[in-house]
Amino acid sequence: MTELNGKVIIVTGGASGIGKETVKQLTAKGASVVVADFNEDGAKEVVAEVEANSGIAASYKIDVSKGEEVKALIDWTVEKYGTFNGIFNNAGIGLVKPFLEMDPESYHRVIDVDQHSVYYGMYYGAKKMVELDVKGTIVNTASIYGTAAAIGSFNYNAAKAAVVMMSKSGALELAHYGIRVVGVAPGFIDTPILGNNEEMKNMLAAQHMRGKLIKPEKVASVVVFLFSEGASAINGQTIPVDDGFLS
Numbered sequence: 432m433t434e435l436n437g438k439v440i441i442v443t444g445g446a447s448g449i450g451k452e453t454v455k456q457l458t459a460k461g462a463s464v465v466v467a468d469f470n471e472d473g474a475k476e477v478v479a480e481v482e483a484n485s486g487i488a489a490s491y492k493i494d495v496s497k498g499e500e501v502k503a504l505i506d507w508t509v510e511k512y513g514t515f516n517g518i519f520n521n522a523g524i525g526l527v528k529p530f531l532e533m534d535p536e537s538y539h540r541v542i543d544v545d546q547h548s549v550y551y552g553m554y555y556g557a558k559k560m561v562e563l564d565v566k567g568t569i570v571n572t573a574s575i576y577g578t579a580a581a582i583g584s585f586n587y588n589a590a591k592a593a594v595v596m597m598s599k600s601g602a603l604e605l606a607h608y609g610i611r612v613v614g615v616a617p618g619f620i621d622t623p624i625l626g627n628n629e630e631m632k633n634m635l636a637a638q639h640m641r642g643k644l645i646k647p648e649k650v651a652s653v654v655v656f657l658f659s660e661g662a663s664a665i666n667g668q669t670i671p672v673d674d675g676f677l678s
């Protein structure tokens with residue numbers, strides 16, 4: 432019997448980076464995981480990897496910026512696995528532009544994907560947990576940029592700051608139902624979202640105390656802990672996983 436045996440957890444953005452590593456670690460601890468991602472092929476590959484290691488996972492194609500799709504994902508999960516114990520609202524994008532070029536489309540795209548998706552996951556997720564009488568856990572991915580401003584990141588700063596507060600506010604309201612809401616605030620993680628510019632990546636790496644980009648599995652292990660019984664007294668907080676981010 433492993434720690435998360437019988438738990439059913441949805442991971443959005445599970446096809447890549449932090450989400451993918453989290454899927455691998457959750458399933459290794461016995462959870463059944465729905466890998467929900469826009470990237471269907473990527474999600475299927477992650478499921479194949481989990482199954483090759485005797486874990487349980489299923490893929491689900493979704494655009495998390497659409498509320499009705501998030502609601503359908505949660506209904507589908509319950510139909511498939513019979514229950515639903517947690518959701519990791521993690522899918523996200525970046526779209527870097529100077530503020531004077533931050534047209535409404537660029538602004539709204541990031542707010543829709545990085546912020547509104549978290550609301551949908553929390554809202555439909557918590558409603559389903561209450562309906563099922565499940566005392567579940569919701570984990571949201573924020574960022575160091577939820578508290579530190581960065582040039583070119585007005586949209587992302589706004590979205591991630593909202594995610595920090597949504598975790599706190601949601602936790603306050605949902606504690607009464609036995610539902611916990613927590614977050615992680617990663618530093619710079621070595622995933623495809625950072626792009627391929629090596630000079631830029633070295634600059635980002637230098638902003639951590641150890642001068643290195645952080646591996647996605649290091650965020651995943653904190654997320655897995657937050658889903659576990661050992662974290663039952665952590666609520667509303669967003670835990671930095673940032674190797675002592677320096678600025």
Ligand code: NAI
Binds near residue numbers: 449468493496574624
């Ligand atoms: P990634 O690019 O490796 O993974 C993001 C995943 O989200 C991809 O599989 C992508 O297909 C999926 N996705 C994007 N938009 C989607 C949509 N509308 N619907 C469904 N799926 C969608 O990036 P990474 O680094 O793993 O990012 C995960 C989260 O971590 C994001 O919320 C990101 O903002 C956050 N983060 C990442 C940091 C980094 O340095 N990599 C730093 C701080 C936060």
